[in-house]
Amino acid sequence: MSAPRIKICGLKDAGTIRAMDGLPIHEIGFVFAPSKRQVTPETAASLIREVHALKGAGGERPLAAGVFVNAEFERLRELLAVAPLDIVQLHGEESPSLCRSIRSGLNVRVWKVFSVGESGDEAAERIRPYAGSVDAVLIDTAGGGTGKPFDWEQIEAYKAAARSIGVPLYVAGGLNPDNADRLVRDYAPDGIDVSSGVETEGQKDIHKIRLFVQKVVER
Template sequence: MSTRIKICGLRDAETIRAMDGLPIHEIGFVFAKSRRQVTAEAAAELIRAARSLRCADGMPPRTVGVFVDPEPEALRDVLRAAPLDIVQLHGSETPEYCRRIRSELGVRVWKVFAIRGGDAPAAERIAPYAGAIDAALIDTAGGGTGSVFDWRLVTDYKTAARAIGVPLYVAGGLNEYNVRELVDAHEPDGVDVSSGVETDGVKDPVKIRSFVGRVAEG
C-alpha cells in the first residue's frame, strides 16, 4: 500500500488500542482550541497506548500534535510532557519559525496549507518552506469541518511538495465513501481523516477500520 494513513483527533486509549494491526502510519492529537482538544498530560497517556500498537509495517504509528501558532516555549512544555514525533502547524507559521522548531526542539514539522478561494499558486505557497518542513498537508479552510475542497488542486500541491522533497497529505471531508475516489484520481502521498470516522462526534472504531480498508484495497 503506497498511501499513508493518519487518523486525527483521538482522545481515548480504548479507540487507540482498537487500531492494533491496522496499516495506520500516524495518529494525531489536537492541542489547539477544538472540541477534540486534549491536554499534554492526557496526550502522554495516549502516546503510551500508541507505543504498544503494531500498525503499518508492524510498527507503532507516529504521534502528531496539532497546533495553531503556538509560542515556542509553550510548545516546548507540551513536548516535555508528551513526547510527540511530529508537530503539525495549522496557523500562520513562517518558514523561519518552522526551521526554529525543527532545530531547537528536535521534532519533525508538518505545515498545513488551508485551501480558500483566491489562494496564491501552490508552488508560491510551498516553495519558501524548502528545508523547513518534513511534510505538507492541504485541508479545507477551518480544519475539522468535514467539508471537501476542490480536489483538482491536489496535483499542483503534490508537484510543489515534490519540488521541495516532502510528501503531501490531503485532509478535509474525507470518509470511507469518498477516500477511494481521491486516492485513485490524485494519488496523494497520505490521507488524514478526523470527523469522517466519527459517530455523533466520537471516534468510531468500526468507521476507522472501514476507512483504512478502503484506502488499503487499492
C-alpha cells in the same frame, strides 16, 4: 500504485487507540488547539503511551502527531517535555524560520498545513519558502475541521509544489469511508488525514476507522 500513508486524527480515548492495533496506520493525531477534540498535555502523554504499544503499518508503531495553531516555540518546548510527540503539525501563520527552529531545536518533525481556497495557482508560491524547514505539507479545506472536501482538482498543483521542496503531500478535509478510495485512485496523494469522517455522534468509531483503512488499502 502503492497505498498512501494514513493518519487518523483527533483521538481522545485509550480504548479506541488500543482497538487500532494491527491496522496499517502511519500516524495518530492529537489536537492541542481549541476544539471539541482538544486534549491536555497530560492526557496526550497517557494516550501516546498507548500509541507506543501499537503495531501499525509495516509492523511499526504509528507516529504521534500534535495539532497546533500559531504555536510558540517555548510553549511547544514545555508541552513536548510532557507529551513526547514525533510530529508537530502547524495550522497557523507559522513562518519558515519558526518551523526550522522547531524542527532543529526541539528534535521533532514539522508538518505545515495550508488551507485551500478557490485556486491552486498559488501552491508553489506558498510552499516554496518552506524548503528545508518542514518534513511534510498537508492541505485542508479552508477553515479546517469543516467535514467538507475542497476542490480536489487543486491537489496536483500542491503535490507538485511539495515535490519541488522534497516533501510528501497529505490531504485532509471531508474524507470518509465513502470517498477515500476515489481520492487515492484519482489523485494519488502521498498521505491522507481523517478525523470527523470516522466519527459517530462526535466520537471516534473504530468500525468506521477500520472501514476507512480498508477502503484506502484495498481500493
